[in-house]
Amino acid sequence: MNIDLFFQYIVAGLTYGTIYAVVAIGFNIIYNATGIINFAQGEFVMLGGMTAVTLHQILPLPLAILAAVIITMAVGALIEILFIRWLDRPSVLRMVIITIGISILIREASLHIWGEGVRALPYFTGSSETSIRLGGVFVSPQVLWVVGISAVMVILLNVFFTYTLPGRQMRACSANRDAARLCGINAKNMVTLSFVLSAGIGALGGSIVSPITYVQYDSGTQLAIKGFTVAILGGLGNSAAAVGAGMILGVLESFSIAVLPAAYKDVISIAILLLILFVRPSGIFGSSEAARLSEF
Amino acid sequence: MLRIKNLEAGYATLKVLRKVTMHVNPGEIVTIIGANGAGKTTLLKTVCGLLRSRDGEILFDRQDIRRLSTEEIVFRGCSLVPEGRQVFAPLSVRENLVLGANVQYRRGKQAEVKNDLNRMFGLFPRLKEREKQLAGTLSGGEQQMLAIARALMARPKLVMMDEPSMGLAPLIVRDIFGIITRLRDEGNTVLLVEQNAKAALGIADRAYVLETGRIILQGQAEDLLSNRDVQRAYLGRDLDSETDI
Numbered sequence: 001m002n003i004d005l006f007f008q009y010i011v012a013g014l015t016y017g018t019i020y021a022v023v024a025i026g027f028n029i030i031y032n033a034t035g036i037i038n039f040a041q042g043e044f045v046m047l048g049g050m051t052a053v054t055l056h057q058i059l060p061l062p063l064a065i066l067a068a069v070i071i072t073m074a075v076g077a078l079i080e081i082l083f084i085r086w087l088d089r090p091s092v093l094r095m096v097i098i099t100i101g102i103s104i105l106i107r108e109a110s111l112h113i114w115g116e117g118v119r120a121l122p123y124f125t126g127s128s129e130t131s132i133r134l135g136g137v138f139v140s141p142q143v144l145w146v147v148g149i150s151a152v153m154v155i156l157l158n159v160f161f162t163y164t165l166p167g168r169q170m171r172a173c174s175a176n177r178d179a180a181r182l183c184g185i186n187a188k189n190m191v192t193l194s195f196v197l198s199a200g201i202g203a204l205g206g207s208i209v210s211p212i213t214y215v216q217y218d219s220g221t222q223l224a225i226k227g228f229t230v231a232i233l234g235g236l237g238n239s240a241a242a243v244g245a246g247m248i249l250g251v252l253e254s255f256s257i258a259v260l261p262a263a264y265k266d267v268i269s270i271a272i273l274l275l276i277l278f279v280r281p282s283g284i285f286g287s288s289e290a291a292r293l294s295e296f
Numbered sequence: 297m298l299r300i301k302n303l304e305a306g307y308a309t310l311k312v313l314r315k316v317t318m319h320v321n322p323g324e325i326v327t328i329i330g331a332n333g334a335g336k337t338t339l340l341k342t343v344c345g346l347l348r349s350r351d352g353e354i355l356f357d358r359q360d361i362r363r364l365s366t367e368e369i370v371f372r373g374c375s376l377v378p379e380g381r382q383v384f385a386p387l388s389v390r391e392n393l394v395l396g397a398n399v400q401y402r403r404g405k406q407a408e409v410k411n412d413l414n415r416m417f418g419l420f421p422r423l424k425e426r427e428k429q430l431a432g433t434l435s436g437g438e439q440q441m442l443a444i445a446r447a448l449m450a451r452p453k454l455v456m457m458d459e460p461s462m463g464l465a466p467l468i469v470r471d472i473f474g475i476i477t478r479l480r481d482e483g484n485t486v487l488l489v490e491q492n493a494k495a496a497l498g499i500a501d502r503a504y505v506l507e508t509g510r511i512i513l514q515g516q517a518e519d520l521l522s523n524r525d526v527q528r529a530y531l532g533r534d535l536d537s538e539t540d541i
Contacts, residue, residue, distance in 0.1 A: 165401065168387070168391055168394070168395055169395065169398065171384070171386070171387060172384050172387065172395050175384040175385060175386050175387060176382050176383075176384055176385075178346055178378065178382065179378060179382040179383070179384065180384075180395070181346065181365075181366040181367060181370075182344065182346075182366060182370060182375065182376050182378060182382075182447070183370065183395050183396050183398045183399075183446065183450065184367050184370040184371050184398045184399035184402065184450060185367065185395070185398055186365075186367045187367075
């Protein structure tokens with residue numbers, strides 16, 4: 001493998017890694033607010049992509065994406081209000097079953113609405129053949145869009161959680177739910193907000209990546225597994241670690257193509273998921289102490 | 297201020313409180329003493345809505361708050377400093393305090409928050425020194441001070457404190473109780489639940505003794521301090537060896 005090819009694999013890995021990280025951050029936000037894994041997270045990504053593609057027929061690209069994000073956020077809020085809000089301290093198993101049910105529901109509804117066709121937004125700049133030469137590596141401009149927008153999103157999220165009142169309230173809720181209620185914070189609204197945020201992040205990710213990966217009614221499942229692997233790899237609830245873990249998984253997958261047939265690409269992430277769950281369930285960046293205390 | 301009548305509460309099949317009746321008047325420190333498992337914490341949790349009561353009446357400011365959510369009860373001015381402090385460990389001291397003022401924002405009094413913050417730093421200079429530190433890195437006593445200050449940031453009419461002396465060194469307990477007295481002198485109303493009966497009765501105006509979910513004794517704090525049953529059961533005085541020849 002020469003040096004240029006090596007960097008080409010790295011770039012491909014980082015692109016996919018970014019998407020995995022975005023899905024994982026969606027998992028983490030809801031996990032932090034509720035202590036549960038929302039297995040419908042991948043469906044938010046798919047929904048965002050599909051809606052954006054449909055809306056792009058009548059709206060210019062940026063508006064179509066914005067509208068898709070808002071619609072998916074509304075769907076996220078609706079799901080929380082309909083299926084989760086009225087439950088009084090549900091068990092983890094019950095929540096797992098409910099979110100899996102929701103994911104099947106969204107997937108089947110999408111099949112009904114959009115059919116089985118594979119769709120994609122156009123490249124934001126140029127076409128699938130355009131590429132920018134960085135040193136010896138050819139990079140599609142869409143990759144820069146994906147990485148750039150994701151980076152801005154992570155920074156904005158960070159600002160939201162650190163400096164705004166609702167951000168602080170959400171952190172207080174995840175640190176100590178009862179104490180947050182004793183401060184007069186409506187914990188249930190914070191859970192709704194976490195679903196809205198996760199849905200929005202997923203939808204934005206789904207839109208910007210669709211030119212590269214395409215989107216189909218069932219593409220959420222794949223992404224959910226990858227995102228879940230990354231969330232576990234980084235340590236559940238830790239969004240900064242999720243970014244690092246996403247890059248690790250993306251690059252590993254990308255290099256696996258060099259040694260294994262491409263069909264085995266997904267095996268890598270499943271193998272990592274199993275390995276982590278057996279050996280270090282708290283994640284590579286997590287503390288095992290904290291993991292022992294949590295329910296999940 | 298607070299009036300509880302025939303309150304019954306518990307967990308699942310376990311009945312913890314049995315027909316508890318008590319009240320707190322404005323401007324006084326009332327203490328509830330009792331052994332482990334007597335139902336002290338359950339009582340406070342029920343009042344602030346973290347636990348649903350089964351029967352009875354809880355009147356706060358003459359209004360029934362028994363069916364209200366915790367958020368609403370706090371908004372109306374009844375705050376709890378929970379057992380074991382429960383500070384937001386991964387947040388800074390300042391953030392903890394600002395979050396305590398959450399209901400002030402809802403009342404449209406955000407202008408007062410900055411003032412209150414300085415008032416708290418005046419009351420607890422240690423918190424000022426540690427303003428930027430994460431709450432989880434504070435010592436036990438400092439965390440207790442933070443928990444009290446956080447509750448006060450909501451400008452409550454009634455502050456309920458659950459075992460503020462738990463796990464603290466005697467000197468720090470003295471500090472904390474000094475602060476509670478000071479709060480009362482400034483016009484606050486305090487409902488104090490304590491296992492450390494001697495210290496609690498020392499600063500309280502009135503007191504109740506809770507045993508296995510029932511109020512078995514009540515009265516002025518100094519009367520209870522000299523009550524023989526209370527002395528034997530809660531103040532650790534061995535009356536039999538104190539010869540009365």
